[in-house]
Amino acid sequence: MKKRLQIFLTFVFLLSLEVTFAQGGGYMIDLGSSGDNYINCGSPASLEISAALTVEVWIYPTAFNSDNEVYAKVGGNKSGSLTGNNYSHSIELRNGTVVYRISHDGTSMVDVSGSTLTTNKWYHLALTFDGTSMTGYVNGKQDAQISTPGTIYTSTSNPFLIGSYMYYPWPFRGKIDEVRVWNTALSQQTIQDWMHKDLTNSHPNYSSNLKGYWKLNETSGTTVADASGNSATGTLVNTGTWSVSTAPIGSEGAFVNTTSQTNIGPSGGQLKTTISSTPDNSNNLGVYQFGSVSGTPVTSETPYPAGVDKRSNIVWGIAERGTVTANLVFDYSNVAGIETPSTIKLIKRTDASSSTWTEVTLTARDDVAKTMTVSGVTDFSEFAIGAGSDNALPVELTSFTGIVDGNKVVLNWATATEVNNYGFEVERNNLNITKWEKINFVQGHGNSNSPKEYSFIDKPLGACNFNYRLKQIDFDGQYEYSPEVEVNLEVPVNFSVEQNFPNPFNPTTKIEFAIPTDNCVQIKVYNILGMELATLLNEHRQAGTHSIEFNASNLSSGIYFYKVVSGKYSAIKKMILLR
Numbered sequence: 001m002k003k004r005l006q007i008f009l010t011f012v013f014l015l016s017l018e019v020t021f022a023q024g025g026g027y028m029i030d031l032g033s034s035g036d037n038y039i040n041c042g043s044p045a046s047l048e049i050s051a052a053l054t055v056e057v058w059i060y061p062t063a064f065n066s067d068n069e070v071y072a073k074v075g076g077n078k079s080g081s082l083t084g085n086n087y088s089h090s091i092e093l094r095n096g097t098v099v100y101r102i103s104h105d106g107t108s109m110v111d112v113s114g115s116t117l118t119t120n121k122w123y124h125l126a127l128t129f130d131g132t133s134m135t136g137y138v139n140g141k142q143d144a145q146i147s148t149p150g151t152i153y154t155s156t157s158n159p160f161l162i163g164s165y166m167y168y169p170w171p172f173r174g175k176i177d178e179v180r181v182w183n184t185a186l187s188q189q190t191i192q193d194w195m196h197k198d199l200t201n202s203h204p205n206y207s208s209n210l211k212g213y214w215k216l217n218e219t220s221g222t223t224v225a226d227a228s229g230n231s232a233t234g235t236l237v238n239t240g241t242w243s244v245s246t247a248p249i250g251s252e253g254a255f256v257n258t259t260s261q262t263n264i265g266p267s268g269g270q271l272k273t274t275i276s277s278t279p280d281n282s283n284n285l286g287v288y289q290f291g292s293v294s295g296t297p298v299t300s301e302t303p304y305p306a307g308v309d310k311r312s313n314i315v316w317g318i319a320e321r322g323t324v325t326a327n328l329v330f331d332y333s334n335v336a337g338i339e340t341p342s343t344i345k346l347i348k349r350t351d352a353s354s355s356t357w358t359e360v361t362l363t364a365r366d367d368v369a370k371t372m373t374v375s376g377v378t379d380f381s382e383f384a385i386g387a388g389s390d391n392a393l394p395v396e397l398t399s400f401t402g403i404v405d406g407n408k409v410v411l412n413w414a415t416a417t418e419v420n421n422y423g424f425e426v427e428r429n430n431l432n433i434t435k436w437e438k439i440n441f442v443q444g445h446g447n448s449n450s451p452k453e454y455s456f457i458d459k460p461l462g463a464c465n466f467n468y469r470l471k472q473i474d475f476d477g478q479y480e481y482s483p484e485v486e487v488n489l490e491v492p493v494n495f496s497v498e499q500n501f502p503n504p505f506n507p508t509t510k511i512e513f514a515i516p517t518d519n520c521v522q523i524k525v526y527n528i529l530g531m532e533l534a535t536l537l538n539e540h541r542q543a544g545t546h547s548i549e550f551n552a553s554n555l556s557s558g559i560y561f562y563k564v565v566s567g568k569y570s571a572i573k574k575m576i577l578l579r
Contacts, residue, residue: 026217028177028245029224029236031163033063036171038164039214039224039234043156046211046230047073047181050151053089053102053129054182056191057162058247060122060175064096067170070125071179074167075158086167088158091127091136093117093172100127100136100144106153112136114143119174122247122319124195130185139321140192140255141281162214162234177247181212181228196253196286196319199227218242246351248319250288257284264316268334268370269293271316271383274327276376283322285380291315293334296416297387301355308345308386311357318380326377332385333370337419340390341367346374347386357386398451402468402485407514407545409458409487411468418448425471426456429484436469446475459512460489461546492516492545495569500550500562504578507555511536511573512547515566522565523548528558536562552577 031037041047059070070093075086087103098114114136117123126137129152136144162179163172184205194203199213213228219242224234252264257279263270264287273287295313304311312335318326330346338344344367347357360383363375400413411426421444427436445452460466466489470482492514500509511523523537533555537548550562557579563572 026215026245027219027242028058028060028175028247029163029216029218030175030241030243031172032240033173035238036164036169037236037238037240038069038171039162039236039240041160041162041212041214041224041226041232041234043073043159044230044232046228046232047160048154048156049181049183049211050154052131052183052185053152054126054180054184054186054191055089055091056124056126056178056180056182056186056195057091058122058124058177058249059172060177060247061093061096061117061119061173062175063119063173064093064117065170065173066095067165067168068093068172069161069163069165069170070172070176071160071162072165072167073154073158073160074165075155086155086158088154089127089129089152090165091125092165092170098125098136098138098143100134102127102129102134102148103153104148104150106155110134110146110148112144112146114138126186126191126195128185135185137188137191139286140188140195140284141321142188160212160232164237175245175247177216177245178249179212179214179216180210182209183211184209192255192257194253196248196255196288197250216245244352246353248286248288248317250290250317252290253286253288255284256287257281262287265289265314265331266293266334268331269314270331271318272329272331273318275324276327277323277325279324283324285324285326286319286321288317288319289314290317293332294336297337301349301357304357304386305345305347305359307343307388308347308357308359309389310387311347312385312387315382315384317351317382320380324378324380326380327375328373328377328383330372330374330383330385331370332372335370335385338370338385338387338391341370343388343390344370344372345386346372346383348381348383350381352382357384359386397470397472397482400470400482400485402487404487404489407459407489407492407512409460409466409468409489411456411458411485412454413470413482414451414453415445415448416451418445418452420474420476421446421448422473422475424454425473426458427469427471428458428460429467429469430460430465438471444472459545459547461544465489489545492543495566495571497564497571497573499573500575504576505552506577506579507553508549508551509575510547510549511562511564512545513564513566513571514545515541515543515569517543517567519543519567521546524563525550526561526563528560533560541566 070091072090073088089102097116101109103109128135210228212232222236226232256262261274291314297310299310346360349357364373398414403410423444424442426440429436467484469484473479496514498512500511521541525534
């Protein structure tokens with residue numbers, strides 16, 4: 001089972017859930033082909049931008065009219081009349097032609113027209129303004145530019161709408177994904193570098209300039225979250241359909257317009273792309289990757305090609321602009337669970353909306369290095385690793401929880417399937433101490449195709465935060481650690497003494513007690529006549545739960561008593577030695 005664990009962790013007060021979408025961009029909004037459907041993001045202070053601006057958006061138009069607003073920060077009352085200064089900036093489509101617009105005074109717009117788009121195809125659009133010029137980009141290529149010095153007029157009377165226009169109902173027809181607003185003019189290189197991947201704080205302008213970010217990852221409802229941290233929450237007006245996005249976006253991505261090899265994806269899960277034709281800003285590729293080399297394989301998408309009953313969690317995608325020929329190398333050396341590389345297949349589908357996978361004819365394969373090569377590719381889509389029953393792919397550890405029950409920690413975990421699983425060592429770590437301690441071993445089920453559940457109860461001493469982890473061990477000695485579960489044993493509220501366990505006992509037993517404050521603790525043992533026989537403890541202890549072992553090997557069978565004293569508190573319990 002080495003390198004085959006995907007963990008979903010439930011903590012005592014925290015649920016951490018990792019969701020793997022069908023593609024890297026998650027979901028999208030389809031605003032449909034009729035009605036005035038749009039997202040109103042209001043006019044918060046973060047969107048009142050005047051000196052420099054960038055707006056980015058992915059669109060998939062399904063129809064064109066004389067005016068279709070991609071986005072607009074424009075006021076009005078939807079009747080075609082204005083009340084005061086209402087223009088700020090927008091991108092619209094006029095019979096499919098992209099028009100970039102800003103206003104300096106709020107009453108007139110500076111327009112510049114760019115490319116004419118076609119329907120049923122994804123485009124990345126961007127408008128930038130640097131105080132001197134307004135520039136438009138389509139798919140990372142400069143599309144239009146006009147010199148227009150000044151500032152952008154802005155007003156809280158002008159809401160930011162995605163997919164429509166407050167001045168008049170000119171709605172966008174089609175699908176929209178990943179809308180980003182910046183208070184700086186991003187460079188063309190930065191736009192290209194990030195258009196095919198999710199925003200993270202690695203973006204050079206993420207912390208200082210991101211003012212609005214609507215990932216459109218909602219699966220239902222009318223509330224649209226702003227991921228920029230500026231609380232520009234949107235509201236879906238009228239109607240729209242949330243669905244799995246087919247936009248070419250991943251957790252990793254790249255704009256490829258060079259003949260140098262471009263690698264995307266994690267180590268041992270990379271797509272290596274080399275364009276063999278002549279690339280430029282009109283003829284290029286957008287490559288992206290989502291999923292994980294250790295993630296749970298997908299079995300629900302059918303039909304698969306012959307000999308394939310599952311595909312890898314990791315998927316690579318390529319979007320073509322213009323005309324491109326490329327050589328592709330797929331490195332799957334760290335994709336877990338591959339026992340027989342010679343039977344692995346490379347499979348492809350159109351995009352995330354398709355569940356039909358077909359086998360790709362390879363130019364070459366290296367089953368030792370675990371790579372597959374396809375040369376002279378001119379038909380680009382999404383690719384994954386296909387496997388049959390002789391390749392397990394990752395085994396899923398479906399849950400691992402730690403729950404506090406009084407002075408005990410109850411650990412539960414479950415597996416969906418197991419391959420070569422000898423068992424689990426349970427390890428504990430006091431957060432104040434770096435060393436991990438093995439506290440138990442739980443036998444595994446070897447090979448199993450059905451869910452299995454495991455449990456262990458720990459009784460750590462003291463009041464403290466503890467971490468737990470599982471060391472999953474194969475029969476051949478290989479092992480892998482699970483992520484960690486943190487639990488917090490609270491300081492006891494009251495003084496208490498537990499009944500010794502076991503009881504009756506022979507010859508050893510444990511005495512457990514809890515103290516709410518740091519104090520000196522004394523434990524003594526007496527016989528039935530009240531004679532003191534032994535002092536088990538007489539020292540300072542920290543607040544928390546503690547235990548001590550009593551060895552009665554020098555005593556005869558009978559009834560005995562133990563007394564625990566801590567400050568003003570004391571308790572006496574009876575115990576039975578039975579030989």
